Amino acid sequence: MATVNTKTGQSIDRTVLDSMLRRRMFYTPSFEIYGGVSGLYDYGPPGTALIANMTDLWRKHFVLEEDMLEVDTTMLTPHEILKTSGHVDKFADWMCKDPKTGEIFRADHLVEEVLEARLKGDKQARGETVVVDEEKEAKKKRKAKGTEAKKLDDALVKEYEETLAQIDNYGGPELEQLIKKHDIRNPVTGGEVLPPVSFNLMFQTSIGPSANMPGYLRPETAQGQFLNFAKLLEFNQQSMPFASASIGKSFRNEISPRAGLLRVREFLMAEIEHYVDPEGGKKHARFDEIKDTELALLDRNVQLSGSTKLTKMTIGKAVETGLVDNETLGYFLARIQSFLLKLGVDPTKLRFRQHMANEMAHYATDCWDAELQTSYGWIECVGCADRSAYDLTVHKEKTGAPLVVRQARAEPLRIEEYQIDLEKKKFGPRFKKDAKTVEAAIDALSQELREKLSLDLEKNGKIEVDVEGVGSGKVEIEKDLIKIEKRTRVDNVREYTPNVIEPSFGIGRILYSIIEHSYWSRAGDETRGVLSFPPAVAPTKVLLVPLSTHASFKPLTQRLTAKLRKAGVSNRVDDSSASIGKRYSRNDELGTPFGITVDFQSVQDNTFTLRDRDTTKQVRATEDEILQAVKSLVEGDETWEDIRKRLPEFTSQEVEA
Numbered sequence: 001m002a003t004v005n006t007k008t009g010q011s012i013d014r015t016v017l018d019s020m021l022r023r024r025m026f027y028t029p030s031f032e033i034y035g036g037v038s039g040l041y042d043y044g045p046p047g048t049a050l051i052a053n054m055t056d057l058w059r060k061h062f063v064l065e066e067d068m069l070e071v072d073t074t075m076l077t078p079h080e081i082l083k084t085s086g087h088v089d090k091f092a093d094w095m096c097k098d099p100k101t102g103e104i105f106r107a108d109h110l111v112e113e114v115l116e117a118r119l120k121g122d123k124q125a126r127g128e129t130v131v132v133d134e135e136k137e138a139k140k141k142r143k144a145k146g147t148e149a150k151k152l153d154d155a156l157v158k159e160y161e162e163t164l165a166q167i168d169n170y171g172g173p174e175l176e177q178l179i180k181k182h183d184i185r186n187p188v189t190g191g192e193v194l195p196p197v198s199f200n201l202m203f204q205t206s207i208g209p210s211a212n213m214p215g216y217l218r219p220e221t222a223q224g225q226f227l228n229f230a231k232l233l234e235f236n237q238q239s240m241p242f243a244s245a246s247i248g249k250s251f252r253n254e255i256s257p258r259a260g261l262l263r264v265r266e267f268l269m270a271e272i273e274h275y276v277d278p279e280g281g282k283k284h285a286r287f288d289e290i291k292d293t294e295l296a297l298l299d300r301n302v303q304l305s306g307s308t309k310l311t312k313m314t315i316g317k318a319v320e321t322g323l324v325d326n327e328t329l330g331y332f333l334a335r336i337q338s339f340l341l342k343l344g345v346d347p348t349k350l351r352f353r354q355h356m357a358n359e360m361a362h363y364a365t366d367c368w369d370a371e372l373q374t375s376y377g378w379i380e381c382v383g384c385a386d387r388s389a390y391d392l393t394v395h396k397e398k399t400g401a402p403l404v405v406r407q408a409r410a411e412p413l414r415i416e417e418y419q420i421d422l423e424k425k426k427f428g429p430r431f432k433k434d435a436k437t438v439e440a441a442i443d444a445l446s447q448e449l450r451e452k453l454s455l456d457l458e459k460n461g462k463i464e465v466d467v468e469g470v471g472s473g474k475v476e477i478e479k480d481l482i483k484i485e486k487r488t489r490v491d492n493v494r495e496y497t498p499n500v501i502e503p504s505f506g507i508g509r510i511l512y513s514i515i516e517h518s519y520w521s522r523a524g525d526e527t528r529g530v531l532s533f534p535p536a537v538a539p540t541k542v543l544l545v546p547l548s549t550h551a552s553f554k555p556l557t558q559r560l561t562a563k564l565r566k567a568g569v570s571n572r573v574d575d576s577s578a579s580i581g582k583r584y585s586r587n588d589e590l591g592t593p594f595g596i597t598v599d600f601q602s603v604q605d606n607t608f609t610l611r612d613r614d615t616t617k618q619v620r621a622t623e624d625e626i627l628q629a630v631k632s633l634v635e636g637d638e639t640w641e642d643i644r645k646r647l648p649e650f651t652s653q654e655v656e657a
């Protein structure tokens with residue numbers, strides 16, 4: 001799929017972009033000199049700086065703004081925790097194997113790839129335009145059955161489109177049926193594939209030398225946050241609602257990682273667990289602030305109808321009409337959008353897609369993904385799920401830890417209920433070693449049963465209670481041992497398990513998407529690539545270029561770089577002998593938004609030029625004015641337009657030559 005830079009109208013050639021990113025060392029395959037391992041990447045200096053700037057913005061946008069409690073929990077996780085959370089049994093994808101070549105495919109991706117290729121072939125046969133770079137790539141990589149231009153039956157085209165629109169909704173059995181029905185094979189060899197089998201995505205390890213504590217590398221940061229819930233609540237002075245947050249690496253043994261940074265086996269996640277009272281509709285105190293934010297939504301019913309048509313709607317309306325389940329979930333969707341836009345995401349390439357019923361984790365009540373459009377298609381970059389009370393409940397049940405909120409009631413609650421008193425002195429001798437088990441079974445009786453048993457006791461002078469593991473499983477208890485009475489209980493404290501709304505960000509996926517969204521080339525010349533990152537995100541903020549290697553420029557450049565460093569503005573000096581134009585070009589590729597030129601006039605009157613990357617326009621002013629302008633631009637207090645209005649423009653043939 002080709003994408004177009006919506007500002008310049010240029011289509012993006014991914015091969016050219018990829019080679020630029022590698023050349024400028026944004027990222028590189030790990031262990032490359034040993035042949036590399038798919039799904040593992042190292043970030044070079046600009047990539048690392050981008051991540052640092054993105055996470056810095058994330059902390060400001062969420063942790064600081066929402067007063068969240070940030071934690072840093074371990075990646076190594078014992079088996080028991082992930083067994084309890086359901087990951088050991090359910091954190092899996094479906095894979096199928098080509099028995100002849102041994103190649104392994106992720107089943108849903110295989111179906112998607114083959115059906116998309118056939119639809120493309122159909123378009124070609126109907127004479128519609130198919131994007132060129134994709135064609136090249138398809139030919140190169142996949143001399144695949146099904147990619148040739150071949151017209152399909154209209155009904156089949158519709159069926160394929162409907163299947164693709166809900167591809168995330170299928171489990172193993174459905175995928176097996178689709179593979180059979182549409183004769184889906186290994187796209188390269190045309191060989192048949194075996195039925196899909198489930199593959200757990202967690203990396204297993206063992207903790208300690210004796211190998212008797214199995215563990216995993218965590219597949220998400222969430223569990224570490226949940227396990228600290230009680231302590232965090234205490235830290236927050238028992239006040240609700242509140243959120244914890246964490247940034248850290250997660251690990252998933254992806255079946256066949258392709259698509260560069262978009263599907264890797266080790267990646268940085270930034271996750272928020274917002275704890276909210278399930279009673280009262282999960283309102284959010286700051287919802288009013290964002291209710292007019294308009295989002296592009298793709299709800300589950302539209303997907304089920306086989307369409308991908310977006311609905312533009314304010315989040316206020318989406319919550320009011322029930323499309324988005326509650327205010328808290330809606331609040332975070334709007335906040336996620338404003339964060340992504342701050343990073344430089346193209347607003348026309350952002351949509352929120354609702355999960356379909358089967359796609360959602362079994363405990364989730366509603367889930368929306370922020371998806372970004374790239375040359376790889378629409379990619380989930382942020383998941384935002386209402387995880388209900390699931391995680392805290394399972395960990396509480398397993399460990400007995402009080403992962404609950406206890407709150408004094410404004411009005412005490414008076415509850416009419418059946419209470420049971422046991423004649424303990426007689427109870428022990430009567431049931432001997434089984435006494436505790438019988439007592440526990442009685443304690444667990446529901447109110448409904450208690451009501452029935454109180455009538456039985458009155459009528460028959462005895463009752464029969466089910467007690468597993470004692471005698472025949474039924475125990476008779478006579479009236480002198482038990483009393484069941486309806487009484488009033490006054491409850492001053494409300495205890496509840498909070499629900500969790502979880503926005504979960506994949507930093508690498510967002511990073512790659514903003515690179516694609518901000519990429520263009522000057523005058524359509526592919527060798528002159530530019531990355532128009534917003535100043536706050538750009539790896540380096542300022543390039544310092546002396547006009548030539550003349551010795552008189554050096555003290556000035558040194559003074560400027562020292563002052564910028566002191567002000568916390570990252571900058572680099574390029575005093576190589578390359579032409580100024582070339583030096584600016586190199587830094588356009590790194591996305592450096594501003595450049596300061598030191599020339600002979602600077603030596604005379606201490607004035608400098610400041611250049612804007614995107615427009616290549618320049619202003620000239622004194623050292624103090626230029627440094628102040630840079631600081632204000634980088635901190636987002638002013639835009640380049642503001643600076644141009646207040647500082648004199650500078651034009652020079654020489655500088656941009």
Ligand SMILES: Nc1ncnc2c1ncn2[C@@H]1O[C@H](COP(=O)(O)OP(=O)(O)OP(=O)(O)O)[C@@H](O)[C@H]1O
Nearest residue numbers: 252254262263264267380381382383504505506509
């Ligand atoms: N293999 C991966 N590589 C890079 N980022 C990932 C990967 N898996 C998940 N993420 C990121 O983590 C976020 C939260 O993870 P989540 O469990 O919701 O993803 P997922 O639904 O499993 O993703 P997918 O369906 O694409 O495998 C995603 O929105 C994505 O940005």
